[in-house]
Amino acid sequence: MSNKDIRKVTTHISQNEGLIFEHSSPGKKAYRLRELDVPEVNSADELGAALRQESAALPEVSEIEIIRHFTRLSTWNYAVDHGMYPLGSCTMKYNPRVNEVVARLDGIAGAHPYQSEQISQGALRIMKALADQLIEITGMDAITLQPAAGAHGELTGILLMRAYLESKGNARKKVLIPDSAHGTNPATAAMVGYEVENLRSNENGMVDLAALEAQMNEDVAGLMLTNPNTLGIFEQQIAQIAEILHRRGGLLYMDGANMNALVAKARPGDFGVDVMHLNLHKTFSTPHGGGGPGSGPVACKKHLEPFLPKPIVVESAEGKLRLDYDRPQSIGRVRAFFGNFGMHVRALAYIMANGPDGLRQTTEDAVLNANYLRKKLEGTFDLQYATPTMHEVVFSDKLQTKLGIKTGDIAKRLIDYGFHPYTVSFPMVVHGALMIEPTESEPLEELDLFVDAMKSIAQEAIDSPELIKDAPQSTRLSRLDETAAARKPILRWSANGQK
Amino acid sequence: MSNKDIRKVTTHISQNEGLIFEHSSPGKKAYRLRELDVPEVNSADELGAALRQESAALPEVSEIEIIRHFTRLSTWNYAVDHGMYPLGSCTMKYNPRVNEVVARLDGIAGAHPYQSEQISQGALRIMKALADQLIEITGMDAITLQPAAGAHGELTGILLMRAYLESKGNARKKVLIPDSAHGTNPATAAMVGYEVENLRSNENGMVDLAALEAQMNEDVAGLMLTNPNTLGIFEQQIAQIAEILHRRGGLLYMDGANMNALVAKARPGDFGVDVMHLNLHKTFSTPHGGGGPGSGPVACKKHLEPFLPKPIVVESAEGKLRLDYDRPQSIGRVRAFFGNFGMHVRALAYIMANGPDGLRQTTEDAVLNANYLRKKLEGTFDLQYATPTMHEVVFSDKLQTKLGIKTGDIAKRLIDYGFHPYTVSFPMVVHGALMIEPTESEPLEELDLFVDAMKSIAQEAIDSPELIKDAPQSTRLSRLDETAAARKPILRWSANGQK
Amino acid sequence: MRYLPKSPAEREHMLREIGVGSIDELFAPIPAQFRLTRDLSIPRQMAESEIVDWFRARAAENGSGYDILLGAGAYNHYRPVVIDSLISRGEWFTAYTPYQPEIAQGTLQAIFEFQTMVCELTGMEVANASMYDGSTGAAEAVMMAIRITGRNSAIIARSVHPEYREVIATYAKYQGLPLTEVAFTDNGRVDLAALDAAITPQTACVLIQSPNFFGTIEDVAAIAEVVHAKGALLVVSIAEALSLGIVRPPSEADIVSLEAQSFGVPLSYGGPYAGVIATREKFVRQIPGRLVGQTTDRNGKRGFVLTLSTREQHIRREKATSNICTNQALIALMANIYMDVYGRDGIKELAMQNLAKAAYARKALGAKAKVLFDGAPRFNEFVLQTEEDSYEISHRLAAKNRIIGGFPLRKFYPELGNAAVWCATELTSRAAIDAAANEVNPAAGSNALPAEAPAAAISEVK
C-alpha cells in the first residue's frame, strides 16, 4: 500500500469494544437511588395484572464501564471536530461551544413545557427573539419554530400551502419537484396527499422555464424548489419562476437547506418565495448529533400566516409574552409542545455571536471555500454544468468511471486520506455525483489537503485502481457488506445470538 | 508483524496536527471583547516606559481551529477512560464525573479566596467536611489540606517533624529512607535540610528491623516509610518499626501514596504513624490531568498539630466556620490561599459517593485485582519477593533479560497490545521492575486481556524478540529518541526553527 | 468573526486563485435586485460573555429550583451526569448521520444497542433508530398501520395525550384519513364496548396510550383482543417510558410508539425529545426512519450499517415509508446511556420509587380533594378534581411554594370540571407533596396524613 501522499492522517491504536450487553454481569450497578422519603408500596397491590413479570434485560454494568464504552465507541467516529466533513447539502459547519453551554443552563434545560407562562418568560423570549431574527434573515412575514427537522418543516410548509389553497376553494392535486431535489421533497408532498410531478432541469442545471410554463396549471399546488439548488446553483430566473407559479395561483415553496449560501446576502422573501423551511442544524450551527436532533422552522408570507401551526408566541404592549392558541385557521399542531426548543436556544446564540457582519462574512467564506475547491479540482474531475456555483460544487465521476472507479470508491479512498467523504451519488441529475460542501468552517490548510487528496486519488485511479477499490484500508473495519445486512436483517442483539 | 494475539486494539485513522503556532495567520481571532463601558485610556500615557513594545507572538487562530487542535491532540493520548492504566504507585482509578460537575458549580468555581468568611461558608464547610473525613479514614488527629500534591505533602510533613523536634530542642540531622522509596522522599528530606540515609530492605522486601535498630539514633529525625511499600508489601512489623523510632525520639512519616490498599481496612493512626500525606489524586479519585493538579493533605497526631500550616478551618459552637490564623507554632504557609480547593471538592464527592461500605469494597477490589494479576502472571515473570502483596505487584524482567528483553521493551510492546504500560524500572530494589497496579476500577475482562497480553509478550520474547524491540509499531510515532532530546534540548517552538 | 478560520490575507489569496477580483463576483449569480445591500437588522455581534449573560438572564426569568408535580408528557427525572459528560464529546455530537460506516461505527453500534433495549423494554421484536418525538411517532405509527393493513381509517382513544391527538389529526387531515375517537370509562380506561362498536372493516388501527394521559394503565391485552378480532392493528403510545420498568410491556400491540424523554433527556421546555417506533419483525419493511443492522466487513469482522434503506426517502422518494431524514440520534444516545446506568434492576427500582411517590401523593392530595379514576392501576400520575379552578391552584402553588402543580384538564376535557393531572417522580420530595396537599384545598386545613415512614435520614455531611 503506497500511502506516501497521505499527509492528513496516520494510523494509531484504537480500542476494541463489544456491545454494552456483552459487559453485563448480574449485580453490577452504575446507579444508587436516594432513600425513599415516603412509604414503600407493594407493586403487585398497586398494579395487579399490570405488573411487569420479567425485567427488561437491560445491561448491568458499572459507571466506569459506561464511560469507557461510550468513549471507545466515540473514537470510531469521524466528526466535524476532527476535520473537514464536506457532505454536500448537509452544511457540516462548526458547532460553537457556547451554544451547548447556554442550552444547559438550569432555567433553560430544566423548564417544563407546561409550566405557566409567568415563569416561562425567558423561554418565550428566546423563541420570540429567534423568530424575529429568522424573519429578518429570510425576509418573510411570519414563522413557526415547531417542526423538528427539515423534512418536518417541509411537511408543515406543504400543509400550509394546502390549507391556504383549500381556503381559496381548491387544494389542487400535484406538486412540481425538480429532478435535482432531495428525497424528502417528494416524500413530503406524498404525505400531504399530493401527486409528485417531476420538473426537469435545463442544460445549466436550473429549472427549465419552458417546462415549468408547460407543466404549471390549475392542478398544480406549487413548486418545491431548493435555492441554491442541490447543484449549488442559484436559480437565476427565480423571479420568473415565482411569477409563473403565482400567475396560475400556485405557490413557491423553498427548501432552505442551502441557506448557508444566502444568509445576509439575499432573502427568499425578496425573491418571491411564499413559504420555506430552515434547517437550524445546517445554517444555524446546531449540531447534527450523529443524525439529529435538528430543527426546521417554517417561515411564510402574510397570506399563509393564518394557517401556521399553533401556538405562536405573541407579545403584549407591555412586553409580556404568551402563547396564542386562538388561531382558527391553523393547520393544527405538527408536534407536541413547542418544537426542539434546545435547538432554538443554540441557533439564537449563533446569531448573537455573529451579528449582521458576522453572518455576512460567514456566507461569503462558505461561498469562497466552495469556489476555491471547484477551481482547484475542475479538470481533475468532471463538472457537468459550467454554471457558477455558490456554497457547494457537484462533480461527476465520469472521468474515473472509465477506469472502473466510481464516486463511492473515491469516497471510501478519501477516508484513507483522512477526510469524511462528500455526499455520494446525489443529486441524481449528475452522473455519479461527488457533492462537496466545505462550509465556511474550513481553514485554507484543510482545503489544500483536501485538494491534494482528491488529486492524488484521481492519479491512483490511473496508476493503482486496486488501492481505491480496497479502500478504506486504514480503518478499524474494511468495507462493510450492506447487501448482506439488508438481505437477512439483524436489528438487535440477543444473548444467544451472533457475536 | 504477527499481531494475531492482539485482541484489545485495532489500528484506525488518527488525524495529524501541527503545533498551534503553525496554524497562525495574522488577523484570525477566536475572541470578541465586550464593548468597553468606561472611557478608553491611552496605554502609553498610563504605562510610560512600562508599556510593552512588541506583542507576544501568541498564535492567531479561530475557535474551530482551537477545538480541532486540542481534539486531535487529545486523541493521541491514552487515558483511564480508554482502558487499564496499570502504572504502579500511581493509582490510576476511575475519575467520577459527578466530581467534575460539582467542582464547576458557580458558587464553588467562582469563589474568590479572599472573599469574606460570611460568604465563604460553603467553601469552608467543604474543607471542614473533607478534613474530618480524612481524619477518620487515617485515624490521625489533625490535618492540613494546603499541600498541592504528594511531594508537597511530604515537604509539609517533614517540616512538621523538624519543627516538632526543634521545639524539643534538637532538629536532628538525618532522615532514614528505605531503598525502595519513591524519589520524592529523599528529594524532600534534602529540601528540609536533612541528610538522607538509606535503609535497606530485608529478603522479604520489608524494612530490615536489625538495620533500623542499628541506624536509629539521636541524629535521626525519623523514617519516611511507604506502607504498603512500593513493592506492594504491607510492612508487617510496623508496630516494631514505630516503637524503635519512638523509643529514640524519632518520628514515623508515612508516604500515603498507597492508601488505596488500606482505606476502611486499616488506619495509619492505629499503627504508630506520626505524620503522613495522602494523594487525593490517587486514593480519592481526583483526576491526574496529564500531570496534575493533585492535592496532598497532611494528617498528623496531636503532638504535631500545633505546627500545622496556617490557616486551619475551625467551627464555632453555633456551626459557623472561620479561618484560624492564630497558630504561633505553625511552620507557616506552604502555599498561597488554601491549597488545591477544587481537588478537595472532588475528593469529598468521592467519599460521599462511597460511604463506609463503598470505600471498604473499593479497597478490597483493588487488592483482589492485584492479587489476581499476580497469580496469573507469576511463573511467566519473575517475582523477586515471595511475600504477599496488597494493591500492586512488582515483577522483575530477570527471565526476559536473558533473552535480551528488558522491562522497558516489554512496556513498549504492551502499547501495541492496547495497554498503557506499568511503571518501568521502579522500585530500584527490584531488577528491571515491572510495577503493576490495576486499581479497583478494572473489570475482570480487562484484567484477563492484560494477562493474555503479558503472556503473549513473554512468548514473543522467546519466539520473536525483534517484535518487542521494535515496539510500539501500531502507534502514530515509533520509539522516540530521548537521548537526542536531552543532548541538544529544543524546549520551545520558534518561527524560523525546526519543523 | 471568531468562528471563521481565515485571515484577510488568506481570503485575498483564495480570490486570486479562483481568479475573481472580489467576493462580490461570486455572488453575481444572484440577480442584482435581490442582493442585500444593507446590514441585516439584527443585534450586533456579541462577546461570548454577553451571550452567556443574556441567556442567564432568560434562565432566571424562567425560574429554576421549582418542585415539579407536573408530567403530562414531559417527566422530571434525575439525569445521571455521565450522560452529558459523554454526549459532549465532539465525536458524538458533531458527527452526521452514519452514512459512511467505516468511520461511524460508534454511532452505529450505539443505535444498534438502543434498538435492542427498546425491544427489551417494549416486548417488540424490532425498533427503529428514533422519531422526532412521541407525538409524531404516534402519527407515523398510524400511517404505518394504514400501509400494513391497506385500510384507511383509525381510532384514537380520547385518553391519549391531547397534543398527540392534535398532531395525528394534522398528519391525517389532508390525506383523507378519517379519525374517530373512543371514550374512556369511569376508571379512566378505554371503553371496551364503545371500542368494539367503533371498529369497522376500514379501521386500520386503534391507537391507545398507556399509561394514558390520566396516568391510568390500560388493559392492553383486553384491548388487543377486541382490536385483533376485527382485523385491525393495535398501536400503543407510551409517553412515560419509565413506566416500563414496572408495568407489563404492551406485548400484544402490533406497533409501539415510545417517547424516550424520561430516559435522561432534559425537559428543555418541550424538546428535543426522542420518539421511537417498535413493532413485530414481519412489519419491519413498513417501519419509518433509520434502522441499523449488523453485518461483517471484508475480513469477517462484525460491524454495523444503516439498513433496509429502500424504505426511505432518499431511495424511495414519494413512495417512502416516511419523509423523515434527520431524526433524534443524540437524544436516543442519551436514552441508551440512561438505560445502561440503571440497567435491569435499576430501571425497576426507580419505577418502584415513582410508584411509591405517586401513591403517597395520591393519598396526600386525595385527602383534600377528589382523586378520579380509582379502580384502575396508575404509574406516577393521577387526576385530582378540586372545588377551585385548577389554574388558580397552580398559580398559588407557584407563587407561594415554588411548586409547579398539575396540568389543568379543562381545556381538553371540560367534562371533568376542575381537574388536573398530577405527577410525582423520584425527584418529588415528600415535603413538596405535603405542601401541595395543603394548598389544593386550604379550607380543608393542614395535611393530616400520618408520617408513616420517617423522612429518610440523609446523613448530615458536616
Added chain:
Amino acid sequence: MRYLPKSPAEREHMLREIGVGSIDELFAPIPAQFRLTRDLSIPRQMAESEIVDWFRARAAENGSGYDILLGAGAYNHYRPVVIDSLISRGEWFTAYTPYQPEIAQGTLQAIFEFQTMVCELTGMEVANASMYDGSTGAAEAVMMAIRITGRNSAIIARSVHPEYREVIATYAKYQGLPLTEVAFTDNGRVDLAALDAAITPQTACVLIQSPNFFGTIEDVAAIAEVVHAKGALLVVSIAEALSLGIVRPPSEADIVSLEAQSFGVPLSYGGPYAGVIATREKFVRQIPGRLVGQTTDRNGKRGFVLTLSTREQHIRREKATSNICTNQALIALMANIYMDVYGRDGIKELAMQNLAKAAYARKALGAKAKVLFDGAPRFNEFVLQTEEDSYEISHRLAAKNRIIGGFPLRKFYPELGNAAVWCATELTSRAAIDAAANEVNPAAGSNALPAEAPAAAISEVK
C-alpha cells in the same frame, strides 16, 4: 458501589483463581490488631443526586453573582467556554504524566506549546511545564538562584504578595537560608537605594513582584541593574499574568515565576492554579519540574518527550533540583487554550480593557478617598486609603451591593492604615465601580464622575 465493575460472581471467581477462600485472607499481612473491624464513621453512601444537591447547597452558601473588585493574587477574568469543553475530554484529564511518549503525544505537544507561549510572554528563553502555583514557584525560583550562584541568602521585596513571602519563608527557614526584606517607596516601588545597600556577596537573588501586591509596576530594568551589579540574580514573580499583554516583559530578569491563574483558570477559592518558571537557556539544568523537548522517532518524525530528567527526583533523588513530581498540567492546558483564544492581539486588547477599567475605578474611588502610590504605573489594581476601616467597607458592600471589595492591607502593612488593594478587570462593570465608589465614603455624597463615555449600547435582543 456504582464505580466498581465487578459482580459478586466475578469476585468469587477471582478469589477461587487466586486460591484463597475469602477476601480477608488477602488482608492477612496486616497485623490483626490493626485491621479495622468496624465501619468508618463517615456519611453513608449517597445517591449522585444527593451529592449534587449537597454541593449546590454549599455553593449557595458561598453566594454567587457578586461583582468582584478584588484581585490580590487571584483574578476574575472571563473564561472562554471552549476551555472546559476541551479539558473535559477524558483523554486530557484522565491521563497521567506523559511517561510513555508514544501514547502521550497530545499532552506532550500541548506542554511544548505552553512552554513556548510562556517564553513569548515573559521574554525568557525556556519555561517549564508548571509549578504548583505562583507562591511555591517563587520559592523554588529562589532555591534555583541559590543553586546557580552558590550563594545562600535572598532578598525579598516587601511589596511581594504577603502569602508568597510566607511560603518562601517556610521553604527557606529550615534550610538555613537567611531572607531579608526590602522596602517600597512612596510610589509603591522597590526602594532602589535600600536594595543596593541590602545586597551582600552572599545574596543569591533579589525577588520582586511586578505588578506588585499594590498593583504597581516595578522598574525591572533599573532593579536588574542594581542586582546584577552585585552579581546576584533577579527573580521576578508575576501574579497577574494578563499584565504581560500590555506591560513590558521582565526580560532583564534571570528567572521569572509566573502564576497563570488569570489565563482561564477558575478562582475556585484559591486553587488549583498553575505556576511556571521561566529562565535563560544557560540556567536550564537548574530549573525544577518537568520539561518537554522536541525530538524525532525512529522514522525521523517530529515528536515530544519529557527531557532533562536527570534534574528530577525520580532520577536524582536527594540531589534533584526539586522534589516536585505531580504538577499542574491540566491547569497549564487551560492557560494554553486561553492564550490561543485571545492570541497575539486579543491578549493585548484584553489587557487594555483591564487598564481602562482600573483607571476608571481609580478615578471613581479616588474621588472619594485617597489613592496611594501615585507616581508609578499600575495595571489593574491600586491601593485606596479610607477614613473608615477597610473591613467595614467590604462588609457593607457585600451586604448592600453584592460587591466584593478590595483586600484590606492592615494585616500585612499596618503602616498603610485603612488601606485596601482594589482590582478592576474586563468583567467589572462601570455600574459596580460606581456603586462601590458611592459606598467607600458615603459621607462624600453620590458619585459625581462625569459620564464621559456613555455606557456601551449593548443591542437589546428581544
